[in-house]
Amino acid sequence: MLIGEYPCSVDVKGRLNFPAKLREDLGERFIISKGLGDRCLCVYSLEEWEARRKKLAALPASEMDALQRYLFSSACEAEPDKQGRIVIPQNLRDFIQVEKEVMVIGSDNRCEIWTRKDWDAIQQELSPEFIKDLVRKAGF
Numbered sequence: 001m002l003i004g005e006y007p008c009s010v011d012v013k014g015r016l017n018f019p020a021k022l023r024e025d026l027g028e029r030f031i032i033s034k035g036l037g038d039r040c041l042c043v044y045s046l047e048e049w050e051a052r053r054k055k056l057a058a059l060p061a062s063e064m065d066a067l068q069r070y071l072f073s074s075a076c077e078a079e080p081d082k083q084g085r086i087v088i089p090q091n092l093r094d095f096i097q098v099e100k101e102v103m104v105i106g107s108d109n110r111c112e113i114w115t116r117k118d119w120d121a122i123q124q125e126l127s128p129e130f131i132k133d134l135v136r137k138a139g140f
Contacts, residue, residue, distance in 0.1 A: 002026070002106035007116070009100050014093055015085040019104055022111050023080055032092060032113075033075035039096055039118060041088070043078075043104075043111035088113070 006019040022043075031049040035042050044052065056064055056071070074095070078086040088098070101116035114122070 001108055002111050003108075004106045006104040008102050008104050010088065010093070010098055010102055011100075014088045014090065016088055016102065016104075016113070017084050018078075018080055018086050020084060022104065022106060023084060025106075026111070029077055029079045031075055032078050032086075032088065033071050034092065034095055035112065036071075038112075041092055041096055041113040043113065044109075048109050 002022060002025055004019070004021065006022070008016055008019070010016050026043065026045045027047075029046060031044045031046065033042050033044070056067055059067065074091055076089050076092070080086050096113065096115055096118070099115055099117070103114045103116055103119040105112050105114070105119070
């Protein structure tokens with residue numbers, strides 16, 4: 001399970017020192033893609049990416065084609081260097097409008113990479129009342 005919040009920086013070459021604990025859980029190589037419905041990047045283990053690809057293949061062709069184009073055209077495989085850094089391609093940095101400061105979070109079966117500004121805004125939306133309502137709806 002991928003958990004935690006990790007403040008990180010992206011250098012001018014697009015390199016991010018990916019958190020060691022998350023690298024350990026994801027494996028030696030992983031996939032980075034655009035977020036689904038959010039302006040963030042999602043990071044998947046190769047196994048999780050394959051499981052999602054299979055789910056996608058089960059959709060009707062018109063839906064599958066559109067989602068495949070969205071996900072696969074911009075996705076990339078990442079392999080950390082000896083210092084634990086990964087390179088985030090320019091197209092993905094542009095997608096999240098990356099600045100220097102980002103937040104890498106664990107989110108169960110994937111990680112997400114957010115700009116610090118967007119992550120702080122998301123946190124502001126998570127009021128205690130909103131969380132209580134979600135907990136009640138989920139039956140916790």
